[in-house]
Amino acid sequence: METLSSLADGFAIAFTLQNLFLALVGCFLGTLMGALPGLGPANGVAILIPIAFTLGLGPTPSLILLTSVYYGAMYGGRISSILLNIPGDEPAMMTCLDGYPMAQKGMAGEALSLSGIASFVGAFFATWGLVLLAPQLVKIALLFGPAEYFALFTLAFATLGGITSTNQAKSAFAAMLGIGIAMVGVDSQTGVQRFTFGELHLYDGIDFLIAIVGLFALSEVFIFLENHRGGAVGNEKAMQIGRLVPKLSVLKYCVPTMFRSTIIGFISGILPGAGASLGSFLSYSLEKQVVDRDGETFGKGDPRGVVAPEVGNNAASGGALVPMLALGVPGSGTTAVLLAVLLALNVTPGPLLFTNSPDIVWGLIAALFIANFMLLALNIPLVGIFTRVLLIPTRILMPVVAMISFVGIYGISGSTFDLELMIGFGVLGWVLRKLDVPLVPIILGILLGNEMEVNLRRALTISDGDWSILLGSPLAIGIWIFAIIGFALPIVLGQRMKRRMRNAASAAAADIKD
Amino acid sequence: MSDRILGGAGLALACFYIWAATIIPDSFMADAVGPRTFPIIIGAIIIICSVVFILRPDPEPQWPAISNLLEIAGAVAVMAVYAKLLPELGFVISTVFATTYLTWRLGSPILGSIITGVATSVGIYVVFRLILGLSLARGPLGF
Numbered sequence: 001m002e003t004l005s006s007l008a009d010g011f012a013i014a015f016t017l018q019n020l021f022l023a024l025v026g027c028f029l030g031t032l033m034g035a036l037p038g039l040g041p042a043n044g045v046a047i048l049i050p051i052a053f054t055l056g057l058g059p060t061p062s063l064i065l066l067t068s069v070y071y072g073a074m075y076g077g078r079i080s081s082i083l084l085n086i087p088g089d090e091p092a093m094m095t096c097l098d099g100y101p102m103a104q105k106g107m108a109g110e111a112l113s114l115s116g117i118a119s120f121v122g123a124f125f126a127t128w129g130l131v132l133l134a135p136q137l138v139k140i141a142l143l144f145g146p147a148e149y150f151a152l153f154t155l156a157f158a159t160l161g162g163i164t165s166t167n168q169a170k171s172a173f174a175a176m177l178g179i180g181i182a183m184v185g186v187d188s189q190t191g192v193q194r195f196t197f198g199e200l201h202l203y204d205g206i207d208f209l210i211a212i213v214g215l216f217a218l219s220e221v222f223i224f225l226e227n228h229r230g231g232a233v234g235n236e237k238a239m240q241i242g243r244l245v246p247k248l249s250v251l252k253y254c255v256p257t258m259f260r261s262t263i264i265g266f267i268s269g270i271l272p273g274a275g276a277s278l279g280s281f282l283s284y285s286l287e288k289q290v291v292d293r294d295g296e297t298f299g300k301g302d303p304r305g306v307v308a309p310e311v312g313n314n315a316a317s318g319g320a321l322v323p324m325l326a327l328g329v330p331g332s333g334t335t336a337v338l339l340a341v342l343l344a345l346n347v348t349p350g351p352l353l354f355t356n357s358p359d360i361v362w363g364l365i366a367a368l369f370i371a372n373f374m375l376l377a378l379n380i381p382l383v384g385i386f387t388r389v390l391l392i393p394t395r396i397l398m399p400v401v402a403m404i405s406f407v408g409i410y411g412i413s414g415s416t417f418d419l420e421l422m423i424g425f426g427v428l429g430w431v432l433r434k435l436d437v438p439l440v441p442i443i444l445g446i447l448l449g450n451e452m453e454v455n456l457r458r459a460l461t462i463s464d465g466d467w468s469i470l471l472g473s474p475l476a477i478g479i480w481i482f483a484i485i486g487f488a489l490p491i492v493l494g495q496r497m498k499r500r501m502r503n504a505a506s507a508a509a510a511d512i513k514d
Numbered sequence: 515m516s517d518r519i520l521g522g523a524g525l526a527l528a529c530f531y532i533w534a535a536t537i538i539p540d541s542f543m544a545d546a547v548g549p550r551t552f553p554i555i556i557g558a559i560i561i562i563c564s565v566v567f568i569l570r571p572d573p574e575p576q577w578p579a580i581s582n583l584l585e586i587a588g589a590v591a592v593m594a595v596y597a598k599l600l601p602e603l604g605f606v607i608s609t610v611f612a613t614t615y616l617t618w619r620l621g622s623p624i625l626g627s628i629i630t631g632v633a634t635s636v637g638i639y640v641v642f643r644l645i646l647g648l649s650l651a652r653g654p655l656g657f
Binding site: 055170176179191192218394402403407414419426434435463 | 516553564567577582590598601616634642648651
């Protein structure tokens, strides 16, 4: 009951003209960014953070804008999957499997609106899950002391590579690189300079916004330059979408699919190391097992094969917000970027956020509901406009992305040094991507490194330097066990999971060619 | 081989990092752990990871040909010059040059690139400066 009244307060905050307008703009921009291959949700949110920041919007309006972008990008990712068989972002990969065959049968419009509805269902119920679950998790989190928090941060880093990670050493390397970068600047506990080498610009540390925009957005520009991919991804012929509204009967037999996939997606969203990609993969695989055991319709344009991964992916992105808001520990790349949003606004997520500034939390959650309805309303009738962005050649688009990145970072401090640092991160990001080193742990390391160290030092101050306090409570030991399992499991299973995902994708691609 | 080079670079970086951590001065405020321990742990883990890279490298990634590598180097150079010139020339003029270059290198014809450059620059100026009121770099001409 208490939860519902908090939620009502949240709606009162979100229902101002400015916030509704920002949600609309965010949904629109997000869908555009999600639709464009190469500009996934993480990138989209990353280049907009500094801009929202320098616009001087308050915490709640900025959050509403940027989470709308986040949800919008999740919706947009399916458009190029269905029309062109090119996933807009990683979680949209599974949508290709049945979406593209549907489009080839001339049912592109139906596939698009079905997936729009599926996205809505997944995100809507996952947001309810967030409402119900997050306050419960907060109650547990309030029992955490510094030692438990330190273990929790370790858990987040250990599982970030995810179950599909093929090289845990590279994930760990990336995380340590990030934490190492976070150490630069004044030590908050003792006030001494660390790793600044007398460079004045480094005294305050390295701004995580610079790192995020450089690593994500600029490195993307370099990838495009390297491959000379200047053309448009779409073509006029593929943009024929035909009948938009799906038949009611089709919708009806997709309902059980939606139900199952929401639950699977939501759970994989909450679990550390799973996230939206796994959510959509598991939903699709399970659905195939349940309704199409003989493999007759799936992969050949079965509407349920479009619905399942879309529901799963969007439910997972809602579920991923639970640990991010309640514990302050994100479990996936995009939520790591959302964490950066909060930190840029001087909001520290975690259990105290729910008690200290309920207006932000509940305003945000209300905004998620509003964004969902807006996205549904935007997506069905306007899908034609969104498909048009696929006709913009990347030789025009990528320079715009680069320039907006520069505008955002220059806006923060007006310093050339920051811009040069951003270019440096762009190059670093490009090299690391080539070497298959994941970038998300770096970001998370920069975001959480200081917090992690502070908790370690607090714990050891309490115990007067006795390191055994890190294993001092059953809760902490439990978290450590999870962290070790989460880190070790992919070493055993990662190759196999990855191969299965790839086999599923390539088998479907082979079917399409036949 | 690439992974081994990464491992070597990681080792060098970690050793430098640990050395830099050991010279962090003491402060009049002290806690049980001090400012040096945690960074040294981080450096140690980087060393372990780097050794793993050297012992068990992944398959070689697809490196671009020299010409494409130069392409990226060129873009980096242009961006660096752009960052330097931004406060001197102002946002609009420098952005025209930078965008024109990038668009040209991504495969537009010269004339088309110039038009895209001007349009992007003016477009961003109108949206971000005139409509949203963001502060952009001001040149001698005021924009």
